[in-house]
Amino acid sequence: MSNSQTGTPVECKHFKTLLLDGGILLAGFDYSGKPVNVLNAESMAEWQKIVGYAEQAPDVNGVVLVSVKEGNFCAGADLEQMHEAQKQCSFQEMEQLVITAHTLLDKMERSPKPFVAAVEGACLGGGLELALACHARIASTHPKTCFGLPEVKLGILPGFGGTQRLPRLIGLPAALDMITTGKTLFPRQALRIGLLEGMVTSIPSSVRVLDTIQKETFVQTAIAQARALCSAPVRRPPLSASVRFLGSPVIRSLVCRYARQQVIKRVRHFYPAPLCAIDAVRRGMGRSVLEGSLTVEKPHLMDLMASPVSSHLVGLFLAGEKVKRSVASVPAAATRIGVLGAGLMGSQIAGQLTEKGYEVVLRDVSSDILAKAIGRIHKAQTTQVRKKIILPSDLLYRMMRVTPTTRIKDVNLASLVIEAVSEKLDVKRAVLAEFESEAHPDAIFATNTSSYTLADIAVKAVHPERCVGLHFFNPVAKMQLVEVVRAPFTSDKALAQACGLAKRLGKFPLVVNDGPGFLVNRILSRYLVEAVIMVSEGISFQRIDTVAKNFGMAVDSGHPMGPLELLDLIGLPVALHVLTSLAVLGSRIESRDALLRNFLPEKEPPITFWKLEKENPQALDAVANYRRANPSDATPISDEILHQRLFFPMVDEAVRCLHDKIVEYPWQVDFALTYGTGFPAFRGGLLTWARQTMAQGQIAQELESLAGKYGKRFEPCQGLSQGGW
Template sequence: MIAFTTTVTDGIARVVFDLPGEKVNKFSATVMAELGQVLDDLHARTDLKAVIFTSGKPGIFIAGAEIKEIQSIANRVDAQAKAEAGQRTFQKIADLKIPSIAVIDGACLGGGLEFALACTYRIVADEDKTKLGLPEVTLGIIPGWGGTQRLPRLIGIQAGLEMILSGSPVNARKALKLGLVDACAARSFLDREVHAFVARILTTDGAAAVRAKRSHGGMMRWALEGNPAGRIALFRAARKGVMAKTRGLMPAPLAALEVVRDTCRMSIERGLEEEAHRFSELAFTPQCKHLVDCFFASEALRKEGGETKKPVQSTAVLGAGVMGGGIAWAFANKGLPVRLKDLNWDAITKGLHTANDYNRQLIKRRKMTPGQGNLLLHRISGSLDYRGFQGVDLVVEAVIEDLNIKRKVLAEAEHHLRDDAILVSNTSSLSIADMAVALKHPERFAGMHFFNPVNRMPLVEVVAGPQTSPETVAQVAELVRRIGKTAIVVKDCAGFLVNRILLPYLNEAARCLEDGAGIEQIDRTIYDFGMPMGPFTLSDEVGLDVGYKVAKILADSYGDRMAVADTLRVACEELHLLGTKGGKGFFLHGKDKNAKPEANLDLLAALRARHPVTRTVDADEIRDRCLLIMVNEAARCLEEKIVDKPGSLDLAMVMGTGFPPQRGGLLHYANQLGSRTVADRLKALSDRCGPRFTPCALIDDLARDNRPFPT
């Protein structure tokens, strides 16, 4: 295998990285060995003035390390050896006696950015695909090939920490502003810019001028980073931010922070030693293994649903509520024209307000300019009728969650569409087959279940009904990917995958409340487990009326094991609680969004009148009841083949519910307990709480030999 090709013209070496047989460039042990030899050859030459490193892959520089080799790390010694080997190779770049220039056109991530940081200079193409970042913390590790050392020394501690701790990439212009790169040009002018840049840096004054242009942060950076007191304040603030975001449940961000803090005044040689040591501590942890598994599950979904030769080019949305407005925004945000239809202009205005609110959030975070926001809104046109629908490729139904209403709206819409147009429903729980009976072309009908809020939730369930054609599934899945979300194809059933597993969890939390646990106690127990919020906070955010409606649909479909808890009936039918949007739910919600809401004692009193406390419900019981009832339902979904791959189920729970990614997903969590332990605990809960906990056949089968759940 030859991944690197070197040519020399007028004393300027050009090294092109083009990994054979791969769509992206990445560093494996074999590739790193070849790179080391290329660098040794460059060191041995005396006829070179400079060396340019570039990629032979269009739209990609270097995607990073080969993740499979991280997954295969056997122990800490192996991990440290891998880190030190990469550091030695990249140090050969830094030690070159001639200037080195990384020419970056496309993704430059992880080990790719660490490679570029070892170069003397960096030039980027000003293109949408150009992203520079160190995402290692999202895999449960820290940058191990020099990233924690070279990045803060180049752009400053504060800016370096922001990139390392978030794992988020920056675009070309942001990289230039930070001083991460030295020049930026449109792709069509990139070669010309590189030629002029090399000529400039080969003069003493030119090289000094380029280095002087790099951002030094001014007085503020000196105040924070140039003296001990400022650095102490900076690192304290950074640690506070990490703890607020991760609650200490993910060790990698804290480890990265500590490495930068402890080595920022050291020599780079000593700093690299500490970096490799801390990398080795993390690379063999369960959190790293689970996060890497999530990564591979995500990669496996890149082609979910297959490929299509007829990508959707125009869209429409029926129903301009919060979800309808959000879906319209998601399409328009990726350049698609959207027709937004409702019964009156007030409703359409509300949908446009939702889209504009999402714009404002991006503008506030400097991810969008006001001009870009206005252009997005101009792609959304409102309508009270079906004019223009004849030219639309795909229509999303997003009306109220009522089977009869949805059937009526879908049948009416189908009458106004082309014969090859696709209809999808954003239903969260109703069967696609039950809706399809109203349609003449059920083969072009599917589910497209977005999660709320649309602008933040990365998952979309693509639901294939019994008559949905493979081409329809492929077109919908391709559209989901094009708007920047992850598509998971699921078989039709009530609740599909995520809500079918999530609703029993919310229902069981309510039953724990009936048995004597407290509202805040239950929320705190699940929050401490690692969920982004407790079940009652989530119920309030979703809306008790919405959750109650879905719970009843699932109870009708699955019978006694999903019978709706009395708590929900009391809250919705007797007390008419709505949750956050109504000011009262399981908690009392005031106008101050930053204030911690208090438990709703009126609801608690109403429950205690019907369900007197007869025993103590502790945290262990709450955790087992809420989580194991999900494991049981997830196993049923595997039995019924609701998803093709078990890894898709785990990823769906991480993306759709916020299940802690460092635990790897619900099935990974079950394996941490062991199938026999899961079965034993479910049987004990069945004896205590009722037959809804009876282990399903798959769990019983696995438990006989204590075999792992498929992941």
């Protein structure tokens, strides 16, 4: 049937409308002035106008909602508006928006005229709640299509009826899992759990206007779905008997109690939002959707929105958006990237590149190392097949895009190579020299070094202007931060291409100036070194890590972790190498090499501090041997002093980094430490925490006191007591 245009019935700023044959109103969401579609008072008022028109117009039989923006259906509520309300402590407008959303979505849900969401791109938060109020949802397999209710990651809960509609649609256990974790689902996963009525492979239109978008296969499918629903109401397959049983009134309380236990196990009591969400689901299930939304969900939402935890989390989210916006939009230099070094980091980076469609030339001098790298990449992709994220055919195509080689000349067609060889300066310099002898004249050399400066590596480079740092964090797939390192000689082109690549990999490309440890490792080293020093004084592993975990370190990963556990994860050989390279910072990095070398027996695996979640007896013996050879007159300390010794030096080093212009702004430090070290997000970042919990000059005074007792490493920098950070 033809879908010819019969009129543009509603004029709006943020929506385009087109009335098709058969009375289907095609509404295209295209928020003006923003790269993504958001729901705020302005866009919600326009959608209300469209819904009202569709309800009243006799020539409209149904509505299909699409996005005009490629790769984004709707990102949810306008977080800039919400954060401004948090800073002003004025929430009247936000509360009115929530009330409007509840009544409007209820009106859609109850409408005798079908609403169908044609989802291509990210459908998150309020965007998913908008889609949930539709009578059907059809998704395309566009690589950016995904579904999620990530509100708990912002310190709030789904506030447009998500806690009420989702359990009714997909069942209580699956809904609680989505809501309390904020996890993202891809189309095949969403289809499997009943979130979608259909999934269609579709090629997005290059011309983003409704006349062309309506011709896309998945939009045609949504239009056909709407026409079908005009004559017969949607008949969803019933939930399975087991899912219905788990949602029954008596069992529901047990399921919610179990969900609470899982949340507390994962994030303790640091984050109230997931627990409030569980309560909203539990109490709302016995009410109508509208009543549960207004009387249970909304009060929780407004309380959470006014909390400092939410303000901190929203601020960090917006900082991430600022990091991405600060990257100039540059066209991809090429689809072929070289990776030099096929060890743990090199193979992970290569895997990320092939996932994003790049052809990867993975080079190593050892064919055995290459074989192991290909095995690791295949294993990671197989996991995605098992989780229904990709098809087996996607795995095949991804693996075909990775070309292993032992010859450096095979990377000569790559316009950018990432160096990830072993952390040995002479090796890195040799690899750079090899690269320059074979590479295209304009090719960019990006080092993934974690312990050497870019200037050290490029000291003999023929073309240092094309050298840049791309410091990924381990594990690469999970860690969103990438430090893009700029030396004085790095060209703007090299910097822009490196930032653009990191952004296309879905990372936050934070530009930092060259210097020992860059930003994250330099600050983190103070924390790790002090933990090792306390071990040498005889303080128990358990106590050191417990103080850090009680502060919230690494809680956002779902696995709270202290500094000694972190050293085990990093690996002592790597950590020792990084700490040794940072000795140039002077007395602040006080060596305990003799202790750590007791943990590195020859021809044996390194000894870890922890083994099977208990203090490792071998590590305890190593510490005892060290203490016998190096007696200490250290006296017992309180947990408060232990806490100060771990965290105050980090603040001092962060302020020194600002003074040294490693980065320019305090918010960049907060963002980097949260996403790069596991500093607890609910505290707003390292410097925000220090500013908000202590008077100006207090940390400097405490550090001076510690310096008097423990030595020069605690002496505060001059800028610490002056503020401005």
